[in-house]
Amino acid sequence: MSISYIDTDILIIGGGAAGCFAAVEIYKRAPTCKVVVMEKAHIERSGCLAMGLNAINAYLHAGQTPDSYVSFVERHFEGIIRRDLVYSIVKGLNEAVKDVEEMGLPIEKNEDGSYKVRGKRSIRIFGERLKPILAEAVQRTPSQVLNRVVATNFIYDGNRVCGAFGFGVRNGVFYVIRAKAVIVATGGASGIYKPNNTGEARNLLWYCPWNVGTGYAMGIRIGAEMTSFENRFVALRVKDVNAPTGTIAVGTRSKQINARGEDYLERYYQHLGGNKCLTHHRLLATVEEKKIGRGPCYLDTTTLNEAEERRLKEDFLNMNPQIVLLWANKEMNPRKKPVEIQGTEPFVVGGHCQAGYWIDVERRTTIPGLYAAGEVAGGAPKKYVSGSWVEARIAVITALEDIKGVVLKDRDDEAILREKTRVFSPLTKKTGLSPVMARERLQKIMDEYAGGISMNYALHEERLLEARRLLKSLKDRMGDIAAINNYTLVEALECIDRIDVARILVEHLIYRKETRWACYQTRLDYPEKDNSRWLTFVNSIYNQNTDEIKMVERPLSS
Amino acid sequence: MSIFIDENICNGCKGLPEARCERICPGDLCYRKENLKAAIRDQSACWTCACCVKECPVQAIELKLPFQICSNGSSLKVRLRHDKTIWTVWDAEGHQEEFFIQARSLKGD
Ligand SMILES: Cc1cc2nc3c(=O)[nH]c(=O)nc-3n(C[C@H](O)[C@H](O)[C@H](O)COP(=O)(O)OP(=O)(O)OC[C@H]3O[C@@H](n4cnc5c(N)ncnc54)[C@H](O)[C@@H]3O)c2cc1C
Ligand code: SF4
Numbered sequence: 202m203s204i205s206y207i208d209t210d211i212l213i214i215g216g217g218a219a220g221c222f223a224a225v226e227i228y229k230r231a232p233t234c235k236v237v238v239m240e241k242a243h244i245e246r247s248g249c250l251a252m253g254l255n256a257i258n259a260y261l262h263a264g265q266t267p268d269s270y271v272s273f274v275e276r277h278f279e280g281i282i283r284r285d286l287v288y289s290i291v292k293g294l295n296e297a298v299k300d301v302e303e304m305g306l307p308i309e310k311n312e313d314g315s316y317k318v319r320g321k322r323s324i325r326i327f328g329e330r331l332k333p334i335l336a337e338a339v340q341r342t343p344s345q346v347l348n349r350v351v352a353t354n355f356i357y358d359g360n361r362v363c364g365a366f367g368f369g370v371r372n373g374v375f376y377v378i379r380a381k382a383v384i385v386a387t388g389g390a391s392g393i394y395k396p397n398n399t400g401e402a403r404n405l406l407w408y409c410p411w412n413v414g415t416g417y418a419m420g421i422r423i424g425a426e427m428t429s430f431e432n433r434f435v436a437l438r439v440k441d442v443n444a445p446t447g448t449i450a451v452g453t454r455s456k457q458i459n460a461r462g463e464d465y466l467e468r469y470y471q472h473l474g475g476n477k478c479l480t481h482h483r484l485l486a487t488v489e490e491k492k493i494g495r496g497p498c499y500l501d502t503t504t505l506n507e508a509e510e511r512r513l514k515e516d517f518l519n520m521n522p523q524i525v526l527l528w529a530n531k532e533m534n535p536r537k538k539p540v541e542i543q544g545t546e547p548f549v550v551g552g553h554c555q556a557g558y559w560i561d562v563e564r565r566t567t568i569p570g571l572y573a574a575g576e577v578a579g580g581a582p583k584k585y586v587s588g589s590w591v592e593a594r595i596a597v598i599t600a601l602e603d604i605k606g607v608v609l610k611d612r613d614d615e616a617i618l619r620e621k622t623r624v625f626s627p628l629t630k631k632t633g634l635s636p637v638m639a640r641e642r643l644q645k646i647m648d649e650y651a652g653g654i655s656m657n658y659a660l661h662e663e664r665l666l667e668a669r670r671l672l673k674s675l676k677d678r679m680g681d682i683a684a685i686n687n688y689t690l691v692e693a694l695e696c697i698d699r700i701d702v703a704r705i706l707v708e709h710l711i712y713r714k715e716t717r718w719a720c721y722q723t724r725l726d727y728p729e730k731d732n733s734r735w736l737t738f739v740n741s742i743y744n745q746n747t748d749e750i751k752m753v754e755r756p757l758s759s
Numbered sequence: 760m761s762i763f764i765d766e767n768i769c770n771g772c773k774g775l776p777e778a779r780c781e782r783i784c785p786g787d788l789c790y791r792k793e794n795l796k797a798a799i800r801d802q803s804a805c806w807t808c809a810c811c812v813k814e815c816p817v818q819a820i821e822l823k824l825p826f827q828i829c830s831n832g833s834s835l836k837v838r839l840r841h842d843k844t845i846w847t848v849w850d851a852e853g854h855q856e857e858f859f860i861q862a863r864s865l866k867g868d
């Protein structure tokens with residue numbers, strides 16, 4: 202197999218929301234800068250935005266201030282967020298949205314041209330084509346886009362990230378890309394836990410099934426500090442098709458009801474705030490209703506009129522066409538039958554929650570030369586798509602400044618050979634340990650011992666210690682994972698990355714001995730929130746040589 | 760099943776180095792068989808995202824839900840125009856509903 206050597210100024214890994222925005226931003230600010238975008242799929246339809254979006258969930262409407270916005274996010278995350286990061290995002294939201302509107306994104310407006318208020322912090326968009334629109338903007342720049350090239354590891358000299366390695370799925374080529382700065386924007390991680398759909402429907406997930414946490418894993422392996430993996434995200438979604446409930450709840454003001462038709466939040470969960478409760482308490486209440494025997498729970502859509510039903514379908518076609526297929530069925534019509542909701546399996550994401558790289562406010566990770574933006578960056582929950590764009594902009598500004606005077610590192614042929622051997626070794630194996638077997642093993646361990654769906658998301662020490670042990674032995678088997686073609690080779694590499702992410706996740710879950718975010722992180726053995734001890738960030742640093750994971754705490758204001 | 764490819768309609772994107780559905784699938788699931796007809800390598804890996812459905816110029820691909828979660832056999836197809844997306848949804852009885860949705864603002868909007 203051949204090797205392709207490419208040198209560039211800035212390498213962007215992941216051409217999703219953040220990655221595409223970053224590429225466009227670099228050329229606005231530094232037209233002569235050389236940029237490579239390395240994308241696992243094709244930037245026209247990749248990552249979370251592949252299906253499209255119907256709303257921008259983070260926007261600063263008139264009447265809100267950055268301070269009120271930051272306080273809202275802080276309240277929803279039980280007091281733990283990086284205020285500095287969230288603040289820097291909020292300040293840039295409206296400008297970033299304007300930029301994407303100018304690229305061609307249609308946004309719902311009032312007659313005076315201002316954006317219509319959808320929810321307190323959101324606007325309605327017609328975003329089926331959002332990803333192609335972003336990709337076209339990238340294609341108008343001179344950036345070199347490498348589609349179907351999967352990043353496998355950073356080029357790291359023990360001190361600095363000097364580029365990355367990649368595998369070309371189409372051509373089988375091994376890529377060695379040297380760069381003065383690397384921006385990682387590979388999104389979060391799905392497929393760590395057993396999903397609620399199985400068999401033929403196993404990938405009908407909410408989160409993009411091909412964002413598997415490789416960006417986290419690459420950072421973990423070189424000892425980058427990670428934060429808040431224990432702040433998992435479990436989404437309350439339309440059962441089976443995993444369509445976001447917000448489209449219905451915000452769009453039509455439908456109430457959550459239980460199997461008896463009761464407005465259960467208002468009736469039984471006043472202590473959590475009733476209908477005004479936090480996002481994770483909505484989920485908690487729904488899980489509780491199920492346990493008590495008052496489930497299933499629903500969004501009551503039976504009061505909608507025909508025009509509202511049609512509008513709702515249009516909104517979903519822009520983001521989740523699956524639900525419209527479900528509704529194309531007399532018994533499932535939302536005006537006749539309320540829409541059933543349930544929790545998904547847990548995900549590790551930095552866009553809804555805050556798992557990710559520990560970064561400074563300029564988006565530098567703890568490893569020189571490496572910057573993070575979007576879902577892969579930690580500490581700033583509720584950033585969503587628009588916050589990911591803002592982070593991309595900030596990372597670009599910092600990287601452009603930092604690369605002044607930096608020269609490309611000499612090629613290290615030994616390191617290249619080592620990584621090439623690692624990447625291609627599954628193709629040389631014939632043991633019969635397939636990526637499917639490895640993935641299913643991982644998902645079973647995580648589901649049963651690290652608070653998956655079958656455990657109603659609950660955690661406790663004994664099970665977590667078992668998860669730790671089982672994951673270690675699963676990792677030790679990865680030397681036997683076999684692939685028969687390029688497609689299964691990518692699946693094999695994904696398994697290895699997911700296991701690295703899962704091991705860090707379990708250490709975070711063991712470490713935080715309190716219950717901070719119900720369902721996302723419920724400890725049966727420490728059921729209370731303990732502000733006197735745990736108003737702190739839980740971070741981790743992995744040492745690849747000793748296979749040790751060091752846990753560290755960081756104060757809230759750092 | 761999540762997508763159904765009608766081999767009678769698929770023209771194999773003749774002349775292109777890579778079929779359009781193959782080029783676009785975010786999970787790298789579509790490919791061309793030796794007879795130049797498109798196929799999906801693993802139905803269970805499909806996200807049901809409809810990207811391939813949108814990309815096919817002759818509407819050879821239909822989106823369906825796996826039987827496990829919906830047994831009624833509804834389906835949909837999509838046509839992309841520069842500034843709008845046209846959806847056709849069929850229910851189990853074959854009743855059809857169409858949607859014309861703005862997808863891009865034109866210059867001067
Ligand atoms: C179904 C769904 C609906 C959503 N709805 C909304 C909404 O309505 N409003 C809103 O504001 N937000 C919404 N979000 C959140 C929003 O989409 C994300 O926050 C945003 O896309 C994150 O941007 P990102 O660049 O970090 O990740 P992505 O946009 O997912 O980009 C990551 C990119 O990295 C690539 N990649 C992954 N691994 C590798 C690798 N090893 N090598 C190379 N490339 C790699 C992926 O292919 C992908 O292109 C939604 C998310 C989902 C999943
Ligand atoms: S629906 Fe999406 S995931 Fe499934 S084959 Fe088509 S493009 Fe790929």
Ligand code: SF4
Nearest residue numbers: 769770772778780815
């Ligand atoms: S895009 Fe359509 S015509 Fe082209 S190969 Fe795929 S299914 Fe066939």
